[in-house]
Amino acid sequence: METDNNAMSEVMIRIEGLSKTFRTKDAEVEALKDINLDIHAGEIYGIIGMSGAGKSTLVRCLNYLERPTKGNVYVEGKNLADMDERELRSTRKRIGMIFQHFNLLMQRSVLGNVLFPLEIGKVPGEQAKKKAMELLGLVGLSDKAGVYPAQLSGGQMQRVAIARALAADPKILLCDEATSALDPATTKSILELLSRINKELGITIVIITHSMSVVEEVCTHVAIIDGGVLAETGEVKEVFAHPRTDAAKRLFMESGAHEGLVTELKGKHCIRIVFTKNSSFEPVIANMVLSVGTPVNILLADTKDIGGIAHGQMVLQLPEDEEKAQAMVEYLKTRKLDVEELTDYVQ
Amino acid sequence: MFSEKIISMLFENTLITLYMTVASTLIAYVIGLPMGILLVLSAKDGLRPNAVLYKALDVIVNLLRSIPFLILLVLVIPLTRAIVGKSYGPTATIVPLTIAAAPFIARLVESSLREVDPGVVEAAKSMGADNFNIVTKVLIPEARTALITDATVALVTILGYSAMAGTVGGGGLGDIAIQYGYYRYQTDIMFATVILLVLLVQILQWAGMRLARALDRRVRS
Numbered sequence A: 001m002e003t004d005n006n007a008m009s010e011v012m013i014r015i016e017g018l019s020k021t022f023r024t025k026d027a028e029v030e031a032l033k034d035i036n037l038d039i040h041a042g043e044i045y046g047i048i049g050m051s052g053a054g055k056s057t058l059v060r061c062l063n064y065l066e067r068p069t070k071g072n073v074y075v076e077g078k079n080l081a082d083m084d085e086r087e088l089r090s091t092r093k094r095i096g097m098i099f100q101h102f103n104l105l106m107q108r109s110v111l112g113n114v115l116f117p118l119e120i121g122k123v124p125g126e127q128a129k130k131k132a133m134e135l136l137g138l139v140g141l142s143d144k145a146g147v148y149p150a151q152l153s154g155g156q157m158q159r160v161a162i163a164r165a166l167a168a169d170p171k172i173l174l175c176d177e178a179t180s181a182l183d184p185a186t187t188k189s190i191l192e193l194l195s196r197i198n199k200e201l202g203i204t205i206v207i208i209t210h211s212m213s214v215v216e217e218v219c220t221h222v223a224i225i226d227g228g229v230l231a232e233t234g235e236v237k238e239v240f241a242h243p244r245t246d247a248a249k250r251l252f253m254e255s256g257a258h259e260g261l262v263t264e265l266k267g268k269h270c271i272r273i274v275f276t277k278n279s280s281f282e283p284v285i286a287n288m289v290l291s292v293g294t295p296v297n298i299l300l301a302d303t304k305d306i307g308g309i310a311h312g313q314m315v316l317q318l319p320e321d322e323e324k325a326q327a328m329v330e331y332l333k334t335r336k337l338d339v340e341e342l343t344d345y346v347q
Numbered sequence B: 001m002f003s004e005k006i007i008s009m010l011f012e013n014t015l016i017t018l019y020m021t022v023a024s025t026l027i028a029y030v031i032g033l034p035m036g037i038l039l040v041l042s043a044k045d046g047l048r049p050n051a052v053l054y055k056a057l058d059v060i061v062n063l064l065r066s067i068p069f070l071i072l073l074v075l076v077i078p079l080t081r082a083i084v085g086k087s088y089g090p091t092a093t094i095v096p097l098t099i100a101a102a103p104f105i106a107r108l109v110e111s112s113l114r115e116v117d118p119g120v121v122e123a124a125k126s127m128g129a130d131n132f133n134i135v136t137k138v139l140i141p142e143a144r145t146a147l148i149t150d151a152t153v154a155l156v157t158i159l160g161y162s163a164m165a166g167t168v169g170g171g172g173l174g175d176i177a178i179q180y181g182y183y184r185y186q187t188d189i190m191f192a193t194v195i196l197l198v199l200l201v202q203i204l205q206w207a208g209m210r211l212a213r214a215l216d217r218r219v220r221s
């Protein structure tokens, strides 16, 4: 499901028939099963899935921190399986990585942390320092160069980690749950930074997350991974508007839904509406209720106003009266909203 | 209280004790530190798993650590003679002290390096660091507080061993305590050596902890 535009641009990462099985003493875990995925230059690719789906395993296979059991990973056309340890290390320098728990060197200052990859790359002292300071400027921490990580907030630590990951001029940045330990406001600012890095430095970014809102916020493309299998891939707006698989639908439902509330409600007829750039920015739900003359329950609302256009989704529980329910669906359709019937949303 | 002669003897033997302790600790580190690093590297979940090497080191360390020091002292006499030329006196005592301390230090180093956050090691790997980089730039610096604490523990333990060695002619404060307190019933001199030993331990402990804390950057100041 690639658009023409993508097909023409360079493939940065090609994942081909990748499987990973962990063998422990008493069990075998098939963490990944036959994954195929192309990530093109300049994309921000979200890989989303529930806990244990295999996201971390997948991203660790992209720089061979984990060796696949089967299949191949190509980075800029080169098969990682063909590389010896030395070549692998130099390839890893082209691939930055950031983590949920930042993984900074706690005994090194902020500057020392950013210098680390430059020391490994044997960049001479003065030049390395200049580069590190530039990067600290980019992430907005120039004034913290001499401070130690223990004195920083989580968001600041992640910024240091980003500066450090960028020090060796990578072409790719891998982010494994990079915002999962941060509050919503900090998450937003980190995502904005990643988006800026993608645009200004032209770095391809892979974002691993279990949160739909992270994908929505910055990703151009998304892959949904479920039980070690890629369930669905494509452009974010496409997948979001027309999820084809149960895994995708489940993920969309999960984000922000109040499960406790849902189980208490009585009506069975629920719909999901998706706001895209076609949708007009009017109080559409209020107008619908006024025109049909019956209230609805909003079970989930996850919308944003981006440049005067509503983005996001809502889940509505319609009146038990089927006629009125149909009238509402019709009304929403005339407002160019995607309406999807939900079965079993309410138990 | 004491004659000038005795005071200068106590002073001299304090220095001898320090000499034995510090010299054997240093030499033991030359052996024990690489052993500890190899134990961490070759372990099953290490950077370079090697079951044979790990098992061999593990057995050697356990074996040496299970021999009581006084017996070890006697056991290694031929080796001590071969290296130092005689089997008694402070310099000769350094040999058994080192042999006793090296495996002990290897274990201390091993457990301290293991405490380094695996996530940080993973981050270093993702940046293209090789194992040498990881040991020298990640494991040791990140574990430095624990390593300094280890060194303090090692010094204090070896100080105790050296006093034990003194009882069989090893020289130093232990020797004085036995000579005067046990054979000549001059208990005041024996007490003086005990007080000196306690003071040495206190000073080493205090200095070690202070240094460890001063070099720890994980605390918010």
Ligand SMILES: Nc1ncnc2c1ncn2[C@@H]1O[C@H](COP(=O)(O)OP(=O)(O)OP(=O)(O)O)[C@@H](O)[C@H]1O
Binding pocket: A022, A023, A024, A029, A030, A031, A049, A050, A051, A052, A053, A054, A055, A056, A057, A058, A210
């Ligand atoms: N080193 C390992 N040994 C054995 N099993 C493993 C190992 N690493 C991962 N697994 C298993 O593989 C599966 C996928 O794990 P993975 O960490 O990739 O999931 P994840 O999608 O990142 O989950 P989370 O959102 O909780 O981080 C899990 O069942 C996990 O238990």
Ligand SMILES: [Mg+2]
Binding pocket: A055, A056, A057, A177
């Ligand atoms: Mg994970």
